[in-house]
Amino acid sequence: MSFRQIASAHHRENSRFHNGLPDGWNRDRFRQLCVCYAQIRGVSAQCIRTFEIIIDMISPCAFRDPSQEPFCYARQETLIAGRGVTDRTIHNHERELERIGLMERRLGANGARCKRKGLGLSLTPALNLIPEMLEADVQSKAEKKEHDELRGDRSRLCRYVKHSLAVLLLLPCPPESLEDMMEELQSWPRADKLKYLSLDALRSHVQAAHDHWKRIEEYVAKHGEISGEPEACFGSHIQDQIEETILSCNADGESSMSSAKASEPDCSGSGPDGPPNCLESNHPTDTASRKAQKLPRVNNRILYELASPELRMHIDIAGGGDQNSKPSLFAIETGVWSRLSEIGTNVSAWHAAIDRLTIMGAILAGVITDARLSDPRLPSVVNSGGYLRGMVQAEERGELNLISSFMGLLARRAREEEDGLPQDH
Structure with a gap:
């Protein structure tokens, strides 16, 4: 033998x-x-x-x-x-x-x-085989979680790419490669098909989508500098400024649109009648169905400064891993959701906040929720998802005041800086 x-x-x-x-x-x-x-x-x-x-x-x-x-x-x-x-x-x-x-x-x-x-x-x-099966179960759950997070990243990237392309369309001299950029966006798999991609394939696709968005943003910045438009026109760009009204045109007098509508532009189909250079040609204008929550005028740098150290870490990771005091809105949104998920917020609560408060309002509500959980004056706040849902319900009753909450957080950070205390500790 x-x-x-x-x-x-x-x-x-x-x-x-x-x-x-x-x-x-x-x-x-x-x-x-x-x-x-x-x-x-x-x-x-x-x-x-x-x-x-x-x-x-x-x-x-x-x-x-x-x-x-x-x-x-x-x-x-x-x-x-x-x-x-x-x-x-x-x-x-x-x-x-x-x-x-x-x-x-x-x-x-x-x-x-x-x-x-x-x-x-x-x-x-x-x-x-029990030890090996337990290990495989842990690994499978981790991969599923990563798969869900990557699909969320792709969803956000798609929204920002559409908006950036809409900005390029409005330039007096759009880049010659604009059509190629739009074709690449159209070649992306549909959202409902992403769940069938392997984890490696999804990682590659999200990375390619992120690179595509960065290239478009570089075009937006480059052409914005030489287009002859007033600098203020780009000072309130969605990637740099969060405010109640960020889009306007002077077709027949000034009209404006809330950041909620600006966050999800539609690059396909026909828009309302109007001058070709009017931003309303690429954005819906029906706001009668629901009045958007009034938001404070705050830029990305201030949001980053108000964030807790843990939230800043998530924002930095979403932005590429390096510390950046002026992160993109994509990095902020991704970082806020990652932090809320880490402290126990259910994804349904986050989606409910986006649907009711708009993307901008949900981001600010997430920053406030994270800060309130570590506030020594509110020891009873132990459920981040419940607190976030409470803000959504308060908005439905017409009782939510994000501006007041923002000012309170701003004052708290100022006190902490004066006392020489680290944030949220």
Whole structure:
């Protein structure tokens, strides 16, 4: 017998022994872990159902007692149990479960099973695989979280790219590459298709989208400097200024639009009638449905200074990793949501804030929420999601005053600076 054959025989012998379930575990919890692991490995729902039937046919004590082996002697006809599958399907399920390490098939001729002869399906390998399954579960959840965050980044990038392209369209001399920029945006996969991308593919796409946005922003800055437009026209650009009215035109007298509408311009389709250089040609103007929350006039630098050290860290990470006292609005929005998520805010609360308060209002509400949680004068504020939802509900009642909250936070930061205290400590 060769050394390889000896090692193989030794491995098979050891695989028949197990240490039982971890303390506090039962068969149901073990089943849930195995099902989760099988899903991670890409096993079909029918195959997982076969595995669950096999587990249910084994006594619970066999999983806890190391002196026993969890063994299923049921014939294939029993596993079918009126499910509308064939013997061949069950055979393939058993081989698939054995392949991923959840069972060992010890069968006689033609797949015979016999309790007296010890022939059947052993789940001992699954018990010995618990550490690896737990590790795979943790990794899978981390990857899912990253996948969700990347999809959120793509959504924000898409919004900012559309806005920057709308700005370029209004320049007296748009760049020659503008059409290529718009075609690249149109080539992006739809939002509902992103969840089907692998994590690596999504990472690459979001990075490419971010690079595309940065190139467009460079064009906006470059052409803004040489276009002959007054400097004030670009001083309140959405990337640099957050204020109640940031877009205006002089078609037939001045008209304005809230930052809520400016945050999501539409580069496709026809706009309302008006002069071609009027910003309203690229933005909806129907604001009668809901009056936007009045926002303080505050730029990105002030928002960064008001942020807690933890929030600044998230903003810096979203902006590329380096400290920047004047981050982009994309970095601020991404950083605020990352911080709120870190302190326990549900994504539905964040979306509700965006829907009701607009992007700008939600960002400011997020900064205030993060600051209030560390305010020693408000020790009862322990639920960031509840506090943020409370602000949304106050706005629905017409009782929210973000300007007052902003001024209060500004005064608090001034006091902390005078006292020489680090922020939020």
